[in-house]
Amino acid sequence: MVNWEKIYTLPEYAPLQPLIQQAALRIQQAQRIVITTHLSADGDAIGSQLALYWALQKFGKQCLLWNPSPVPPALQFLPGTDRIQVFSSEVAQQTPSPDLVIFADVSTPTRLAGIYEYVQQLRCPTILIDHHTNRSLEADLIISDPDASSTGELVWLLLLHLFQYRLEQVDRLIAEPLYAALMTDTGGFRFPRTDAIVHRIVAELIDHGADPAYVAEQIYNQMSVAKVRLLGEGLSAMTTYHHGQLCIMALPYQAFQQHQAQPEDTEGFVEYTLMVKGVRVGVLVVELPEMIKMSFRSKGTIPANKIAGAFGGGGHLNAAGARVKGWKLRDVVQKVIEVSAAYLADEPVVR
Numbered sequence: 001m002v003n004w005e006k007i008y009t010l011p012e013y014a015p016l017q018p019l020i021q022q023a024a025l026r027i028q029q030a031q032r033i034v035i036t037t038h039l040s041a042d043g044d045a046i047g048s049q050l051a052l053y054w055a056l057q058k059f060g061k062q063c064l065l066w067n068p069s070p071v072p073p074a075l076q077f078l079p080g081t082d083r084i085q086v087f088s089s090e091v092a093q094q095t096p097s098p099d100l101v102i103f104a105d106v107s108t109p110t111r112l113a114g115i116y117e118y119v120q121q122l123r124c125p126t127i128l129i130d131h132h133t134n135r136s137l138e139a140d141l142i143i144s145d146p147d148a149s150s151t152g153e154l155v156w157l158l159l160l161h162l163f164q165y166r167l168e169q170v171d172r173l174i175a176e177p178l179y180a181a182l183m184t185d186t187g188g189f190r191f192p193r194t195d196a197i198v199h200r201i202v203a204e205l206i207d208h209g210a211d212p213a214y215v216a217e218q219i220y221n222q223m224s225v226a227k228v229r230l231l232g233e234g235l236s237a238m239t240t241y242h243h244g245q246l247c248i249m250a251l252p253y254q255a256f257q258q259h260q261a262q263p264e265d266t267e268g269f270v271e272y273t274l275m276v277k278g279v280r281v282g283v284l285v286v287e288l289p290e291m292i293k294m295s296f297r298s299k300g301t302i303p304a305n306k307i308a309g310a311f312g313g314g315g316h317l318n319a320a321g322a323r324v325k326g327w328k329l330r331d332v333v334q335k336v337i338e339v340s341a342a343y344l345a346d347e348p349v350v351r
């Protein structure tokens, strides 16, 4: 058996301990709790939110799940997604004011759309639990650890405190969303922050009812034919630059029309750019009617978030995003090539 009390006294977790303890205390004192997360929620966002939701049910809390946008279809299998409401002023009016708001997996107010402004106006206490870099979101209690694999990992730590390490409290309703959170934010347990602790947590989650094959099947094997054809288009157009170290997949809007694909169909496409041997920076550039969206991935110490920063975006060291308006697709691609040069070797990298 894993001794979690011992693991969380390790130096890397020590600074988090008092914060997590305070968060557990504030949750215990609250009665009506809103849990929210970022726009275009991913597995870590929804998984963290739902795991918290089911855990807080056990303490008799009234929880409200307010999201800036609908739950993506591939995550709707998770238990509790039917209780998530897309936030609007009507939704806010229907419910008495919360006495605590938890922001999960989000680091900037803009990613919460209007929810952040609404909560500010309520003046109710807030807790942030997140692992993004470049935090600009403010909260009364901030648990922000960019070294964590996922927000789900931090939620696990919080649940240990709430349950006072009595893991028999963890059931499938908690374990399955949390498993989805860790699986997706580690790219299926492949990204650099996938460490022994991540595997110890998922082992517990499996012991408590999460089914890895089922969750993976629901999340990863759900492509529509339109999406597969759009991916084919993107793969065919993928091009490398800077001696094969930069790979760009650019999708013109016309490709979406041709295959009747939707903007959200590009989810996961950027990962293909890094699968090319020798590539250290991979970029997906998507042309939409209103804007051009970019996703950046990098290996090692190359800062994807700094490359994204050249377009006003941001994110993690190895995964970031940006969006621009009023640009032509080819001009964005050209600028990606120019900006990336500073972070790549002048010659082919020999390994």
Ligand SMILES: [Mn+2]
Residues within 6 Å of the ligand: 044, 045, 105, 131, 150, 151, 185
């Ligand atoms: Mn995350």
